[in-house]
Every structure is written in C-alpha cells, then in structure tokens.
Amino acid sequence: MSSNGIVNRVANSKLITIDLEDFFPNSKIYELDIKNWLTEGLFLIEKDFRNDLEKFDWSKFKEGHVAVQCSSNAIIPAWAYLLISLKLTSNCLSHVIGSKDFLIKCIIDNKIKQLESDKFNNMSVVIKGCSKKEIPLDSYSELIKKLKPLAKTIMFGEACSTVPLFKKPKSID
Numbered sequence: 001m002s003s004n005g006i007v008n009r010v011a012n013s014k015l016i017t018i019d020l021e022d023f024f025p026n027s028k029i030y031e032l033d034i035k036n037w038l039t040e041g042l043f044l045i046e047k048d049f050r051n052d053l054e055k056f057d058w059s060k061f062k063e064g065h066v067a068v069q070c071s072s073n074a075i076i077p078a079w080a081y082l083l084i085s086l087k088l089t090s091n092c093l094s095h096v097i098g099s100k101d102f103l104i105k106c107i108i109d110n111k112i113k114q115l116e117s118d119k120f121n122n123m124s125v126v127i128k129g130c131s132k133k134e135i136p137l138d139s140y141s142e143l144i145k146k147l148k149p150l151a152k153t154i155m156f157g158e159a160c161s162t163v164p165l166f167k168k169p170k171s172i173d
Contacts, residue, residue, distance in 0.1 A: 015159055016120065018143065019128040020135045023111040024104065027093055028064035031100050034080065035072040042074045053083055061092035067103040068095060105136040112142045120150040122168075129157040 035041050037052045068084055070076050081097045088095040094110075096103045125147055127140065147154055148166060155162035 021131040023108040034070040058091035066095040108139040124153040
C-alpha cells in the first residue's frame with residue numbers, strides 16, 4: 001500500500017506479461033532477390049548463376065537476417081535456392097526462402113520455442129495486445145500452443161483491461 005492508501009494491484013499481481021514486440025529481431029533484415037542473377041531477369045543459366053554466387057560479397061549479411069525470394073515470374077529450380085542457402089548459412093544470423101514477413105514470423109516463432117517453460121507453470125499470463133509493430137497473427141497462435149499446457153490462465157490485452165482466453169480447469173482430487 002502506498003502512503004496515500006492506493007494499492008496498485010496490477011503491479012503487485014503475479015501476472016506474467018508477454019509482449020511479442022520484444023521478440024522482433026534487433027538486427028538488420030535484408031531482402032535478397034534472385035532476379036538480379038537471372039539473364040534478362042527471367043532465365044537461370046547455371047554456369048552464370050554459380051559464377052555470380054562466387055563473386056558476390058556474402059559478408060555484408062554477417063550481422064543480419066536474410067529473406068531470399070525472386071520478384072520476377074521466373075521458375076527457379078530448388079537447387080538454386082539451396083546454393084544460396086549454403087552461402088548464407090555461414091554468412092548471416094538466419095535466413096529463409098520467402099518474404100521479409102515470413103522471416104520475421106520465423107524469428108519470432110523461434111524465440112517463442114526458446115521460452116523457458118517452467119516460468120509459466122500454473123501462472124496467469126497476459127499476452128500484450130497493443131504493439132507499435134505488426135505482429136504476425138500466426139505467432140500469437142504459436143505462443144498459445146506453448147502456453148496452454150502450462151498456464152493457469154491466459155489473457156489478451158493490457159494488464160488493466162484483458163480479454164480472458166483460457167482458464168485451466170480445476171483438477172478434481
């Protein structure tokens with residue numbers, strides 16, 4: 001209780017708040033377009049493609065995450081993406097074959113999987129609702145999959161105004 005008799009019950013509660021905005025990558029995100037290595041932006045010529053990959057400065061991605069895609073309507077064989085993936089594996093923090101949005105979702109989902117499960121055992125959890133960044137909806141779903149077997153209750157919103165989502169049934173002993 002404070003000196004004026006007002007108690008901040010939210011601050012004193014045992015709620016765990018998870019803000020998925022905190023899971024966003026802090027490192028730079030790059031988009032690598034295969035189109036730039038295609039003849040006329042449409043045709044992959046293996047010899048030229050392999051030469052371009054060898055000459056490319058992959059080290060510029062060292063401190064970042066890379067989304068690899070092709071913005072043209074070219075049909076790219078899977079092995080071309082695999083060659084790029086081999087180059088990126090030792091030259092960036094992470095990479096995906098797909099869009100920047102897909103990359104962000106993968107990074108967030110990976111951080112959700114790494115959450116320490118014991119922390120949520122029989123606890124009340126609030127999934128923060130207001131964010132400055134756009135959270136992929138599927139990442140919320142991944143978080144629910146992680147929390148449901150563990151948490152006593154799961155709510156969405158802000159600690160002072162939540163929408164109840166889940167309450168573990170009381171066990172009959």
